[in-house]
Amino acid sequence: MDFNSSEPAAGQALAEQPVAGQTFAAEPVVGPRSEDELPDSATAAVKVVIVGGFGVGKTTLVGAVSEIRPLTTEETMTQAGVGVDDTLGIERKTSTTVAMDFGRISLNKELVLYLFGTPGQQRFWFLWNGLFDGALGAVVLVDTRRLEVSFDVIGRLEERGVPFVVAVNSFPDAPTYPVEELRGALDLPPEVPIVNCDARLRTSSRDVLMTLMHYLHGLAAAGT
Amino acid sequence: MSAAGQEWEDESPERLYVITGGRTGAADTFSLDLVTLIVAKTSPRPGAQPEHAAIMRLCHSPLSVAELSAYLKLPVSVVTVLLGDLLADGRVVARAPVPPAELPDRSLIEAVIHGLQQL
Numbered sequence: 437m438d439f440n441s442s443e444p445a446a447g448q449a450l451a452e453q454p455v456a457g458q459t460f461a462a463e464p465v466v467g468p469r470s471e472d473e474l475p476d477s478a479t480a481a482v483k484v485v486i487v488g489g490f491g492v493g494k495t496t497l498v499g500a501v502s503e504i505r506p507l508t509t510e511e512t513m514t515q516a517g518v519g520v521d522d523t524l525g526i527e528r529k530t531s532t533t534v535a536m537d538f539g540r541i542s543l544n545k546e547l548v549l550y551l552f553g554t555p556g557q558q559r560f561w562f563l564w565n566g567l568f569d570g571a572l573g574a575v576v577l578v579d580t581r582r583l584e585v586s587f588d589v590i591g592r593l594e595e596r597g598v599p600f601v602v603a604v605n606s607f608p609d610a611p612t613y614p615v616e617e618l619r620g621a622l623d624l625p626p627e628v629p630i631v632n633c634d635a636r637l638r639t640s641s642r643d644v645l646m647t648l649m650h651y652l653h654g655l656a657a658a659g660t
Numbered sequence: 661m662s663a664a665g666q667e668w669e670d671e672s673p674e675r676l677y678v679i680t681g682g683r684t685g686a687a688d689t690f691s692l693d694l695v696t697l698i699v700a701k702t703s704p705r706p707g708a709q710p711e712h713a714a715i716m717r718l719c720h721s722p723l724s725v726a727e728l729s730a731y732l733k734l735p736v737s738v739v740t741v742l743l744g745d746l747l748a749d750g751r752v753v754a755r756a757p758v759p760p761a762e763l764p765d766r767s768l769i770e771a772v773i774h775g776l777q778q779l
């Protein structure tokens with residue numbers, strides 16, 4: 437999806453918005469349900485990022501394991517509008533919102549794990565400053581019907597030095613490949629785990645995270 | 661899969677500009693991560709900016725920067741600026757995430773594994 441072509445009316449829509457009526461105070465802020473509140477003993481948090489192309493099941497996986505209904509954080513991207521406003525002679529700026537879903541798992545009284553289902557287009561990752569900094573690792577969700585979208589994602593993670601595992605999401609009409617064939621197709625080193633999963637199932641999604649943690653544990657052990 | 665219309669939404673830059681007083685990014689020395697946990701230390705100052713007061717109310721129990729952004733319906737970059745003010749005033753405290761080290765600590769990974777086993 438290309439921003440410029442998919443949103444030709446962005447500038448117009450912006451101008452039509454009833455900005456004056458949209459003050460912050462007018463919208464009541466609804467916080468977490470009381471059962472979703474973290475105990476005061478929660479002192480540390482870690483994060484894992486779920487990456488992959490459009491519609492590969494990132495949000496589904498986050499929702500399957502999260503203890504809270506997945507939430508959405510948005511970030512705005514300002515960019516110069518298409519064309520120049522002739523009346524004013526200045527370039528019109530449009531601002532667009534990109535959304536990212538996330539969920540949460542309380543691991544124990546002190547430690548909380550956050551899972552971020554990143555936007556499908558990697559060029560939006562930078563909008564969230566430090567999304568990958570300090571992340572324990574990443575899960576690359578792969579749809580075998582569209583393997584090619586995974587190349588870019590995997591390349592970006594390798595560039596950033598983010599350790600990751602690959603989870604192959606089971607769509608009914610998706611071709612199945614032997615793991616080693618997938619490894620070759622995705623050009624993955626032998627140590628990177630590849631697992632099958634059904635992102636709709638809590639246990640299956642949990643097992644993917646577990647695979648990542650065992651992999652990270654091995655890396656940590658090798659590094660010391 | 662989301663259609664373009666669901667993925668995208670126009671946001672008023674003017675509104676965000678007003679909330680932050682035109683500032684961008686955290687002026688604070690300590691940088692806030694998406695998963696930094698924020699806890700209120702006091703009650704909101706009378707006459708506080710509504711966004712500041714809303715953060716203080718939300719943070720009576722620990723809440724990550726990402727969750728604050730979600731509940732406030734404000735971009736993380738804006739929330740970070742607001743939190744910079746509250747941190748400078750000592751109205752909230754930030755519990756920094758673990759572990760921005762190169763390789764995660766083995767005992768930390770073990771704690772995560774143990775936690776996931778309880779799921």
Ligand SMILES: Nc1nc2c(ncn2[C@@H]2O[C@H](COP(=O)(O)OP(=O)(O)OP(=O)(O)O)[C@@H](O)[C@H]2O)c(=O)[nH]1
Pocket residue numbers: 488489490491492493494495496497553555556605606607608633634635636661662
């Ligand atoms: N059969 C099957 N369907 C799945 C699986 N995971 C996700 N789906 C379905 O695939 C569709 C897309 O899933 P999402 O979780 O929204 O995908 P996403 O990666 O978050 O999509 P975007 O955020 O739009 O990039 C939904 O209709 C899901 O129900 C799976 O493991 N098996």
Ligand SMILES: [Mg+2]
Pocket residue numbers: 494495496537553
């Ligand atoms: Mg999604």
